[in-house]
Amino acid sequence: MDKFKQPLVPNPSGESSGHSRRTFLGGTSAAVAGSTLANSAVANTLGAGKTRPEDGPRLTGLSKLTLTVNGTKQSVEVEPRTTLLSLLRHRMDPPLTGAKEVCDRGNCGACSVLIDDQPAYSCMTLAVDLAGRSVRTVEGLGTPDDLHPVQAAFCKHDASMCGFCTPGFVVSTVACLEQEPDADSARIRDRLSGNLCRCGTYPHVFAAAEGAQQVMNAGGLDSAGDQGGKR
Amino acid sequence: MLDPTIRWKDRPDLSLLNTEHPRVDAADKVTGRARFSHDMRLPGMVYARLVMIPASRATIEKLDLSQALATPGVVLAEPAEEDKTEVRYLGDDAVVAIICGVSPEAAQDGVRAVQIEWTPADNMLISEEQISEADAPKINRRGNLRESGEKGDVDDTNKALAAADVRVSATYSVPVQHHLCLETHGCVVDYNGGDEATVYASTQAVSGNPGSFARHLGLKSSQVRVVCQNMGGGFGAKFGIGLEGALACRAARQLERPVHLMLDRKAEFLMSGNRSGSRQAMSAGANKDGRIVALDVEAHKFGGTSGGALPTPPYMYLVEEAHAKIFTVHQALDGNRAMRAPGHPQASFAMESMVDELAYGIGMDPLEFRIKNLSDATHHRQLRRAAKEIGWDLHPNRTQPGNKPLQSNQRPEGSPAAPPGDHWREGIGFGVAHWGGGGHGGAKCEVRIDPDGSVTSSCAVQDLGTGSRTYVGTIVAEELGLGLNAVKARIGDSALPPGVASGGSVTTGSVAPAVQHAALLAREALEKVLEPVLGAMPGDYTFAAGRVFVTDAPAKSLSWQEACALLGRDPLVVLGDRKGELSEGGAHGSQAVRVAVNTRTGQIKVLDMVGIQSQGLVLNRLAVKSQINGGMVGALSYALFEQRVIDADFGNSLTANMEDYKIAGTKDIPRMRPLIDDEDKRPTVSGMAECTGVPGAGAIANAVFNACGARVRHLPLTPDRVLEALKDS
Structure with missing residues (x-):
């Protein structure tokens, strides 16, 4: 159990009463959390990206960094704990809400983005690690009027139902087909196995991935839909 | 005119x-x-988090929110309920406070700064032993274990049982399943004071919700607009506004600024409903001519503080004499809610399994046995088609389980095959469903x-x-x-x-x-x-x-x-x-499944699923195929992976995250063939989605038995259960 996420932890002193009842106190966790809190509380006074001597090499306060998001350079200020997902969804203007927060711990892939063309869970990536790096989100892959072949194939094959997992699947599919253009259907399933869907869209996602693969391998980056493509 | x-x-x-x-x-x-509710961003909006006590029953001695309120970025820290001294069940009753912050991180900081002193109860009221203790507090005023229905004549049924050629007695059980909507429950209340509000809600009932939100905002229904342009799954769990909706309104009213309150994943697991579990003890009899002559059922429903869902047996099949007694078991846990055909997958798993056991018991082809005991010609036709698609006619083990790997000519061309090796067996199973939907x-x-x-x-x-x-x-x-x-x-x-x-x-x-x-x-x-x-x-x-x-x-x-x-x-x-x-109700579905079972490891690999579905006039054939796939994938996931696990001593969930609560992923998906039954030529439309999720789990369990003789009567069909069942076969 992650004590930083758990506000209520056992107080050992409660056991000393000799009763079978267990007493729990929140005080210890507040103390633990206090140090974390201090970081955000003092962030503004400490200034950007400084470390306090007593913290050793730990990063505290706000860090300024520049990264590229969907082709545009952006300067942002983030706390050490800020995830890339939170940066995208809450600190960009306009917010990039295509990547979804679903499990918030790297289980489901709904927050998938491309970092320097590698697929990554943005909920498990700290924003401070991205200085100088390039992030592509689902919004950067195509627009409704100019869909990426993967997006067009997802439309054509009805590879979304509720649509909440869809941005993550689109990103993972793009990563798969960019890096392994000849992935067979088993390999496509491997490459998409970090993404979960609850509506049960998987068969249509596979069909879309294979449809997009044909279009992309035929050099048809500009053609919408996957008709007429040849391997 | x-x-x-x-x-x-x-x-x-x-x-x-x-x-x-x-x-x-x-x-x-x-x-x-x-744009989903989660994605709404409004000027001045704050983010809310709920504080929950991680136990099904507890006494609250102290709730101090002063440090939380003093946390930078926190704008509201309030008890969920004034002077709350007790947690009565692990669900929305375990929510003790709401914290609002200018960012999600600020709200989370506030949650961490909350000071609570609480004492867990001696009896968490989770297990059947706990709820049955002499001095156990009552979760429901009518008692923790109560009879909730009876149908049929027990004496006539017992007589028919005694006279049957073959009798089978078995107990089947299914665990509690979570909806696991990828978008959690919640809403964004856009209220800045005054006499109008807009609520962006992840809801299955847009038209039905303004009144509920209005009550908590102190407004009239006509002053509240509810908007849901997209929602990340509901599956039956998102009809009401819930405690989260009520608290979001209260906070917005106090702050006079927009409040974003979407449950975090853990709260979603703990307080947003579930599909109730069940245990069904059955005794059934069949005659050698293939008729089911008797069925006696004692069923227990596990729906937490709610009643649980289960249609009264016999489910789907004709039975000459039947008697059923249903009990509701109340536990100090989140109540069940509707979930994609409430009660039906539970009933189907037990009944399809029992039907199968009877068929093999009298040595009759389980497909023919089903057709003999189903009254509806649509099911007969659909089952024959599903059987043909899955390769039943070529299958060597139709009246007894297999004991060796299949030859390639024993399955249709193009059919996926079991992995190579002596320890893999292949089997086929069936199931049917029916739904209103008019x-x-x-x-x-x-x-x-x-x-x-x-x-x-x-x-x-x-x-x-x-x-x-x-x-x-x-x-x-x-x-x-x-x-x-x-x-x-x-x-x-x-x-x-x-x-x-x-x-x-x-x-x-x-x-x-x-x-x-x-x-x-x-x-x-x-x-x-x-x-x-x-x-x-x-x-x-x-x-x-x-x-x-x-x-x-x-x-x-x-x-x-x-x-x-x-x-x-x-x-x-x-x-x-x-x-x-x-429109007209009456959707029919029939499914066939081919699985491979590794008799050395107990691993089950679903190879092929065929679902044929009728629904009258189809509005969009592609979307209907998506729905059929969705139902079958949901059933596969239910059959093989999903179960909520509660620690009865600590009264807490061990599966309140997507790591420990496993659902089917890309590599679990077999070849899937969603077939639209075009022989249903009715000039009317009908809903059909719920029908598709019902028969799959029973069909998979039956296919496992057909493959290797392992009759697993409890979901999920885990490898250890398969190996245990193989010992008995």
Whole structure:
């Protein structure tokens, strides 16, 4: 159990009463959390990206960094704990809400983005690690009027139902087909196995991935839909 | 007075409906533009987090929110309930405080700074032993274990059992399953004081929710607009506004600024409902001629603080003498909610398993045994087709489980095969389902044709991912001879004409007829405008390919734009009602499954699933296939992986995250064949989604037995259970 996420932890002193009842106190966790809190509380006074001597090499306060998001350079200020997902969804203007927060711990892939063309869970990536790096989100892959072949194939094959997992699947599919253009259907399933869907869209996602693969391998980056493509 | 003939076009005349077409909002969903409640960002908005005590029962000694309130960025820290001293169950009752912060991180900081002193109860009221202790507190005023229904005559059933040629007694159980909507429950309340509010809610009941939100905002229903343009799954768990909705309203009212309260994943697992578990002890008898002559069932439903769901047995199959007694077991846990065919997958797993056991018990082909004991000819036809698709006729083990790997000529061409090796066995299983889905009254739809030719179709109905937005537009486009995206569908807004709550697969049967009626009214009203120009009476026009023709004199025609220009300055607006003759319940589904079982490791690999589904007139063949797939994948996941696990001593969930609560992923998906039953030629529409999720788990369990003789009577069908069952076979 992650004590930083758990506000209520056992107080050992409660056991000393000799009763079978267990007493729990929140005080210890507040103390633990206090140090974390201090970081955000003092962030503004400490200034950007400084470390306090007593913290050793730990990063505290706000860090300024520049990264590229969907082709545009952006300067942002983030706390050490800020995830890339939170940066995208809450600190960009306009917010990039295509990547979804679903499990918030790297289980489901709904927050998938491309970092320097590698697929990554943005909920498990700290924003401070991205200085100088390039992030592509689902919004950067195509627009409704100019869909990426993967997006067009997802439309054509009805590879979304509720649509909440869809941005993550689109990103993972793009990563798969960019890096392994000849992935067979088993390999496509491997490459998409970090993404979960609850509506049960998987068969249509596979069909879309294979449809997009044909279009992309035929050099048809500009053609919408996957008709007429040849391997 | 407008009086069009109320009907759908004949199938051969359809150009949009009953075809495969993409959903109209697909491009928004694949580009990340589709905005969900989670994604709402409003000026001045704060983010709320709930504080929960991680125990099913506890005494609260102290709740100190002062440090939380002093946390930078925190703007509100309040008890969920004044002077709350007790947690009575692990669910919304375990919520003790709400914290609002200017960012999600600030709110989380506030949660960490909350100081609580609490003492767990001696008896967490989780296990059946705990709830049955002499001094156990009552979770339900009628008792923790109570009889909740009885049907049939026990003496007649026992006599019939005694006289049966073959008797089987077995107990089947299913665990509690979570809905696991990827978008958690919650809403964004846009309220800045004053007498109007808009709530962006992840809800299955847009039209039904303004009143609930209004009560908690201190407003009238008419002052609250509920909007749900997209929602990340509901599956039956998102009808009411919940404690989260009530607290969001309260916070917004106090702060007079917008509040974003979407549950975090852990709270979602703990307080947003579930599919109840069950244990069904059955004794059944069959005669050698293949009739099921007796069934006695004692069933227990596990629905936490709620009652649990289970249709009274016998489920689906004809039984000559049946007796069932149902008990409700209350635990200090989150109550069950509707979940995709409430109670039916539980009933189906037990009954399909028992039917199978009886068939093998009398040495009869389980397919033939099913057909003999099902009354509905639609199921007979569907089962034979599913059997043919899955390769039952080539299968060597039809009346007893297999004991060696299959030869390649023992399955159809193209059929996936078990992995190579001596320890893999292949088997086939079946299951059936039936569902209402005819819908009900209440839905209305407005169609508006503007003089420039643009067309809007509006209904408040939400789209859970089923494709309702698409048919709100395409039904009108079909009737007016326009293209797929020509009609703008406006949905998901309580300011629009009412929709219905999406539960029980009623949406299509309720909303589509209202849309069709509106389309017919609009068409006839436009025909009246055409009459002085083209000369034909209303009813004598054909709308096709973006033009209007006089049916008997096609040379007389106008383009759609020219026709609409005749309206002059004002738009044509009509309001359609749900006309019952356009829909009819009675969806049938039959499924067949091929699995491979490793007899050394107990691993199950589902190889092939066939689902054939009837639903009358299909509005979008592609979306219906998605729904059939969805039902089958859900059942596969239920069968093999899912179960909520509660620690009875600590009264807490061990599976309140997506790491420990496993669902099916890409590598678990077999070849899937969603088949639309086109022999159902009824001129009516019907909901069908819930039907598709019912039979799969039983079919998979039956296929496991057919493969290797392991009869696993408890879900999920884990490898250890398979190995244990193999020892008994």
